[in-house]
Amino acid sequence: MNSMLAEECYSTVWRPALAAHLIEHTLRSASESTTSSVEVNVVGGEEVQHGEVPYLVEVVAGEHRRSVHDGSEQVMQVKDILLHPEYDAITFKNDLAIIILTEQLHFNKYVQPIQLPPEGVSLPGECMVAGWGPKEEAGEEADIPYKITLPIWSHDDCSKTLEEVFDVTEQMVCAGYEDGGAGACESDSGSPLTCYAASDSYLAGLMNKALNN
Secondary structure (H helix, E strand, O other): OEEEEEEEOOOOOOOOOEOHHHOOOOEOOHHHHOOOOOOOOOOOOOOOOOOOOOOOOEEEEOOOOOOOOOOOOEEEEEEEEEEOOOOOOOOOOOOOEEEEEOOOOOOOOOOOOOEOOOOOOOOOOEEEEEEOOEOOOOOOEOOOOEEEEEEEOOHHHHHHHHOOOOOOOOOEEEEEEOOOOOOOOHHHOOOEEEEEEOOEEEEEEEEEEEEEO
């Protein structure tokens, strides 16, 4: 079995400004991400060692191929990261955060917001997840994002199947193939679970955890 858990996103509960490190997919309106522009420069310092300041964050919007800068990227500095006030590090309930940028994003062909569903919406039978995680187990992260359409499980089926390995809360959604073979991986954590209704798409959740049994 290869399944993933996603934390649900509802417009009346929690509106993510940016889906953690997922950048291109989950944005609020430009005005809500705007503060005065701030640039931080270090003069006369020394090179930071890998892992020395893990809390230092920048956001790249419009990224596609990570090894190439093609001009579609918007590199933004982060002013603040606001954790969900009811986040539970044990159960992973409300595993969401808002990233506040120091300046406004410019929406174009490569950077767009995604709408949120109304609270209580019934998800369709299938939704899509995309991310830069490895294409195969123990492989390197992908240079370009990959997408896959996954079946959505009922909450009862999810809870019963995963009860011995994970505590599935009411806010969580399960998606994946029971026989495994394809799906999202742990490195795709934070990726958007995108569902479609007619011609519109909406953010149903953010990937929380990949489970392999």
